Amino acid sequence: MAASTWEEKSYTVHNIMRTADFIDLDAGTLSREIFSSEDIFRRELERVFLPAWNFVGHTSQLAQAGDFFLSRVGTEPVIVSRDQQGAIHVLLNSCRHRGMPACRYDVGNAKGFTCSYHGWSYGLDGALTGVPKFDDRYRGRLDREKWGLIRARVSIFYGSIWATFDDGAPSFEDYLGADMRFYLRSLLQGPDGGDDGYEVIGGIVKWQIPCNWKFGAENFAGDHYHGYSHISVERLSIGLSGRTSRHNFAAVKIARQAMSVADPKRGHTIRASVYQALGPYDPQAGAPDEVNAYYRKCHEERQRRLGDKARLMIHGGVIFPNTHFNSAGRTTIGLWLPLAAGRTEVWRWLFVPRNAPNAVKETLREYYLRYAGPSGMVEQDDMENWTAAQRGTEGMVARKHPFNYQLAMGLARRSRPDEWLGDEVSITEDVAEHNQRAFYAHWARLMATAP
């Protein structure tokens, strides 16, 4: 499908929002109000977050029966657990009696969960198993079937766990669509191209940013443009390449084409590169021999497994609306969790290849700690900039003047039409705000939906 058509088609979608002066994709502008208005924020929770599927964690965090950890689906706290039969559950962490968290431990292993207020207890699958004074004061009549913890719909996708509380949402596979199934599966393939190739290292990194969740989302969705943000780390070498760069792929000699890939129907976005050709492994000068040996073997195995598709390198992206990931040799998945129009909590899971020797896992772990989160030399500058951008949405005068999303507008094109890049996605090569426009087009479509 020609990539230029979706932007034209999508114009019709936004009439409701356009009359409200929030978004104008003809002009490539977006009102600053969508970042600062609490009214819009509340509408987002209902229209954008409730119908969404949201990453909640990874099967490697639940190795044993009884293992659990806490996570979130949008604004909702959840327990993710593995029961004695091995099934994985995502349960609203709110006692049915008075709403207390049924579980107050971030991580652990348990037979079930008991609310600390009146002692109602629940199994690993959320079933209500114990109610004090059940026989004498409820006279045995409380319908325990009906009063278990609220269960989310759960989908396991190549080791990743996804959940939604919307009964009307499509299946997770349909929510992704065929093209994003390909990209998300690729993301979760180990360096050797094997499916479900990663495991989570212990500890979810959690922090808060005083900015709207969409600043993070649109950046991860498609911002190939913000190199200036990171000039301080680009002076140094924090990857394995041994070169002055934050990226491991700085060591790769084959030319590549950066691209923004968007699914305009569903709002999912991918930042990726496609190498011009398959080639031999280029060693990372900053990595120990053992690490290079592992990656060389994986590089060759990946080409054998994937063939021409091994030319794809995913940099990152967003599964609409708030699940984000970073890749290109450092696989992390995270959530932008909306707290208020101007406040976001971020959760980040760090992944290492499950079949790698410890030296590789340790090298990657150290790379993440240099790169990501509040102590990351790269992302610190992102957080600073998004916080400052948030302030730029608050003034009465400033708010009258929209933000500009015109970068490479009308330049949607695909010079190398590798068919395996997808049927429904639209692609713009090189630096563009193509993905941000697709993200907000879908956002606006949901926001404009009649209740």
Added chain:
Amino acid sequence: MSQADRAAAIDALLLEVEVERLFSAEAELLDERRFDAWLDLLHDDIRYWMPIARNVRFDRPELEYTQEGSEANWFDEDKETLRKRVKQLQGGDHWAEEPRSRTTHLVANVRLDKVENIDITIRCRFMVSSRRLDHDVDLFIGKRTDVLRRTEGGLKILRRAVYLDQSVLLSRNLTTFF
């Protein structure tokens, strides 16, 4: 108190005072952003570690802080990576610290834990206030366990474990040292 006990107590007191003065001087170097001089206080083999805190059951205390060397941490650094962080701070282009934040590092409850040959283990509490631009307020409070090694160049920080009391970090960035 015997003469020998008294002499030992005085030695311990002098050592504690020496360490307190070192920590005060270190705090001043950090607050004045004299990072190269701060790096000189660190032993070449330093391990600088700050785990992430979790909420866990009373009988699983080993889960409360993420593990060094294998799990996600706020920091798990050696001298080379700390040097890189300092270089990043010194270019005027690290936007998270440009313009600079105003920090005040306080160190308290300094207590000698043990002395083994040339290595001295110290426990203390810290409070770091950071004020950024016009409105940003960050307060970091926690506990520290340091190992100092006596070298020809004076006491050097060989190991620092920093236990922050927060689990979810309520600040957007950790751009200061602890």
